[in-house]
Amino acid sequence: MATRAKKVKKKIVNYPQEQYLDWYACMLRVRKFEERALMMYSKQKIRGFLHVYIGQEAVCAGIKSAKRIEDPLITAYRQHGIALALGATSDACMAELFGKSTGINKGKGGSMHFFSKELRYFGGNGIVGAQIPIGAGIALAEQYKKTDNVSITMFGDGAARQGALHETFNMAMTWKLPVVFVCENNGYAMGTSVERTSNVDELYKLGWSYEMPSEPVDGMNPMAVHEAMHKALAHARSGKGPYLLEIKTYRYRGHSVSDPAKYRSKKELEAYKAKDPIHLLESIILQEKIASNEQISTIQKSIHQEIDDAVAFAEASPLPDPAELFTDNYLQDNYPFIKD
Amino acid sequence: MITLREAIGEAMTEEMRRDERVFLMGEEVAEYNGAYKVSRGMLEEFGPRRVIDTPIAELGFAGIGVGAAMNGLRPIVEFMTWNFAVLAFDQIVNNAAKTLSQSAGDYSCPIVFRGPSGAAGQLAQQHSQTFESWMANVPGLKVISCIDPYDTKGLMKSAIRDDDPICFMESEMMYGYKGDVPEEEYTVPIGKAAVRQSGSDVTIVSYNKMMIVAQKAVEDLEKQGISAELIDLRTIRPLDHETIVTSVKKTNRLVVVDESWPFAGVSAEIAYEIQKYAFDYLDAPVTRVNAQDTSLPYAAPFVDAYLPTPEKVIKAVKEVMYR
Ligand SMILES: Cc1ncc(C[n+]2csc(CCOP(=O)(O)OP(=O)(O)O)c2C)c(N)n1
Ligand SMILES: [Mg+2]
Numbered sequence: 001m002a003t004r005a006k007k008v009k010k011k012i013v014n015y016p017q018e019q020y021l022d023w024y025a026c027m028l029r030v031r032k033f034e035e036r037a038l039m040m041y042s043k044q045k046i047r048g049f050l051h052v053y054i055g056q057e058a059v060c061a062g063i064k065s066a067k068r069i070e071d072p073l074i075t076a077y078r079q080h081g082i083a084l085a086l087g088a089t090s091d092a093c094m095a096e097l098f099g100k101s102t103g104i105n106k107g108k109g110g111s112m113h114f115f116s117k118e119l120r121y122f123g124g125n126g127i128v129g130a131q132i133p134i135g136a137g138i139a140l141a142e143q144y145k146k147t148d149n150v151s152i153t154m155f156g157d158g159a160a161r162q163g164a165l166h167e168t169f170n171m172a173m174t175w176k177l178p179v180v181f182v183c184e185n186n187g188y189a190m191g192t193s194v195e196r197t198s199n200v201d202e203l204y205k206l207g208w209s210y211e212m213p214s215e216p217v218d219g220m221n222p223m224a225v226h227e228a229m230h231k232a233l234a235h236a237r238s239g240k241g242p243y244l245l246e247i248k249t250y251r252y253r254g255h256s257v258s259d260p261a262k263y264r265s266k267k268e269l270e271a272y273k274a275k276d277p278i279h280l281l282e283s284i285i286l287q288e289k290i291a292s293n294e295q296i297s298t299i300q301k302s303i304h305q306e307i308d309d310a311v312a313f314a315e316a317s318p319l320p321d322p323a324e325l326f327t328d329n330y331l332q333d334n335y336p337f338i339k340d
Numbered sequence: 341m342i343t344l345r346e347a348i349g350e351a352m353t354e355e356m357r358r359d360e361r362v363f364l365m366g367e368e369v370a371e372y373n374g375a376y377k378v379s380r381g382m383l384e385e386f387g388p389r390r391v392i393d394t395p396i397a398e399l400g401f402a403g404i405g406v407g408a409a410m411n412g413l414r415p416i417v418e419f420m421t422w423n424f425a426v427l428a429f430d431q432i433v434n435n436a437a438k439t440l441s442q443s444a445g446d447y448s449c450p451i452v453f454r455g456p457s458g459a460a461g462q463l464a465q466q467h468s469q470t471f472e473s474w475m476a477n478v479p480g481l482k483v484i485s486c487i488d489p490y491d492t493k494g495l496m497k498s499a500i501r502d503d504d505p506i507c508f509m510e511s512e513m514m515y516g517y518k519g520d521v522p523e524e525e526y527t528v529p530i531g532k533a534a535v536r537q538s539g540s541d542v543t544i545v546s547y548n549k550m551m552i553v554a555q556k557a558v559e560d561l562e563k564q565g566i567s568a569e570l571i572d573l574r575t576i577r578p579l580d581h582e583t584i585v586t587s588v589k590k591t592n593r594l595v596v597v598d599e600s601w602p603f604a605g606v607s608a609e610i611a612y613e614i615q616k617y618a619f620d621y622l623d624a625p626v627t628r629v630n631a632q633d634t635s636l637p638y639a640a641p642f643v644d645a646y647l648p649t650p651e652k653v654i655k656a657v658k659e660v661m662y663r
Contacts, residue, residue, distance in 0.1 A: 072411065074407075105442065105443060105444035105446070106444040108441060108442065108444045109442050109443070109444065113442045113443075115442060115443035115444070115446050115447060116446065117443070117446040117447060122407075122410060122411075122447070123442065123443060123447070125435070126434075127430055127434045127435070130403060130430055130431065130434060130435060132403070133399065133400045133401070133402070133403025133404050133406075133407065133431070134403045134404070134406050134407035134410070134431075134435065135407060136400075136403075136404050136407065137403060137404035137405060137406060137407020137408040137409075137410075137411070138407040138408070138410065138411045139407075140404055140407070140408050140413075141407070141408045141411035141412055141413050142411070144363075144389070144408070144413060145412065151407075163399065163400075164399050164400050164403060167395065167397035167399060167400025167401070168400050168403070168404070170395060170397070170400075171394065171395065171397070171400060171401065171404065327445070328440050328441045328444055328445045329440065329441055329479050329480055330440070330480070330482075330504050331440065331448055331503040331504055332502075332503070332504060335578060336531075336578045336579075336581065337479075338609075
């Protein structure tokens with residue numbers, strides 16, 4: 001037991017203080033943003049689908065810290081967390097959820113579709129699994145342009161069952177594309193557990209048929225995610241081709257706001273909540289004296305303020321002009337739309 | 341004189357020489373020189389980095405094309421035929437067409453999806469479909485469909501240079517069709533129809549290989565003293581509304597010859613446009629000659645019964661002329 005604790009401690013001091021505080025702030029921002037978004041949904045300020053990431057925050061935090069700014073990233077519709085981690089502002093994201101013209105995509109994307117060219121964020125895709133080949137295509141372009149950037153291509157356990165995954169794994173390995181595939185296995189695709197859709201419930205094994213280096217990762221710990229990502233990115237960056245990480249995580253809430261998540265037990269949920277990544281990191285930071293209680297509460301306060309401000313910003317922002325319906329359909333000027 | 345297949349091959353080759361970002365991918369495009377030999381010699385010239393053989397995985401490679409296009413390249417994705425592109429509709433419809441809107445202008449998708457559309461003999465139900473109407477229904481896409489080698493080469497070059505996603509419909513049966521193509525560089529604008537023959541009694545609008553059917557009908561009609569104006573749409577979306585309306589205002593009669601199914605198809609769209617913008621000029625209801633509203637079975641008699649023919653076109657013209 002003592003030796004084990006020592007080991008953990010050794011790992012912890014591997015990173016500078018700011019890294020721990022960055023992970024903490026990142027995860028807390030995502031958590032607080034989404035808790036507030038749920039509240040705003042119940043007030044009907046936000047409509048449509050709202051899939052929250054609560055419980056999975058260690059994944060976006062660990063990926064963000066391991067990647068280079070230039071590494072492109074694409075994921076599915078459960079994407080507020082990753083966009084915020086990459087640097088999208090709470091203001092722009094909240095305004096997008098509110099459907100305001102100041103949103104990250106001028107209110108055109110909504111909860112499932114944040115994009116940012118500046119952040120090299122290729123967005124949230126609403127078609128399950130569709131982003132898997134697209135992510136490989138993003139990698140192909142990097143290889144083609146002879147950069148050493150790596151495409152980070154994220155998808156859920158449900159998406160892992162799409163045929164496109166196999167087509168893509170095959171081509172990505174054949175062509176040694178610089179891509180890290182990240183399967184966020186949160187145990188469920190809507191109401192269907194991983195075990196119910198396949199006899200292969202350890203999803204990292206899906207890489208084996210293609211001889212893709214593949215491994216499972218503890219997704220409730222940002223340090224574990226960071227380390228696995230760091231290794232996988234280095235592999236892909238060195239020209240050795242794709243890497244698959246199955247990041248085992250859990251969503252505390254239902255699939256979307258309309259899902260009461262009756263298909264799983266309270267016990268299962270509580271077991272995951274007991275290893276909550278934010279609490280875990282906070283206790284490590286305090287125990288190991290990486291930062292003081294005061295520093296932690298300063299971060300908490302500033303994030304609460306940031307989210308309050310984001311809601312105020314979203315509230316105060318104007319709705320998009322209905323004429324915008326006809327913009328961003330074509331790059332061509334004066335495209336002749338059929339209007340009557 | 342060069343063939344349609346050579347015209348497409350030349351267009352792709354010239355654009356790949358001109359722009360390093362352009363590349364070709366698809367089943368059999370490289371080593372095999374293309375299932376219909378459209379990409380003959382391209383692997384030799386550009387190597388496997390830019391002429392890429394894919395597995396039989398339409399959804400996967402279409403998606404890879406979309407991702408590459410979003411990230412600064414200009415892919416040409418060949419489908420062996422559009423029938424197989426159905427597997428990739430998710431990527432074409434849900435991604436290529438929507439990326440610009442979803443990202444509010446951050447990401448465009450300059451890609452050309454190309455391959456033959458339409459029936460090609462007795463290939464039976466699954467290999468005989470026409471997809472112009474399907475794709476033209478989707479905002480965000482542009483749809484080109486033509487067989488004239490001059491037009492096709494010029495339009496293919498425009499398509500590759502265009503910043504929006506394009507579905508380019510060719511014709512399996514017409515790859516050997518010949519036409520004059522000049523040595524020098526030229527392009528043909530997207531969104532412009534061509535008046536192939538001017539006439540005064542009736543307007544016939546068509547596109548792709550149905551132009552051959554319509555042309556034959558026009559010749560026969562001429563012998564019978566009927567002067568038809570023949571328009572080749574070339575681009576389906578955006579539709580060149582003006583050329584059609586101007587012609588109908590002159591001839592007062594319209595027959596649309598369209599290989600796609602009638603329901604909510606290209607012909608339906610044109611009929612709508614005409615009743616809306618040339619209603620007072622019409623001397624007869626707009627008439628159309630489509631493929632039958634059925635699947636196309638294998639046996640020979642079905643093919644003639646199914647497709648538009650010169651005889652059916654002549655009959656339709658006589659109908660609108662009350663002859
Ligand atoms: C092609 C397609 N089929 C079905 C759906 C409906 N759908 C939306 S999310 C989802 C479950 C996906 O689960 P998973 O990939 O595990 O992601 P998670 O929601 O757990 O993040 C389904 C079936 C869809 N959006 N796209
Ligand atoms: Mg899941």
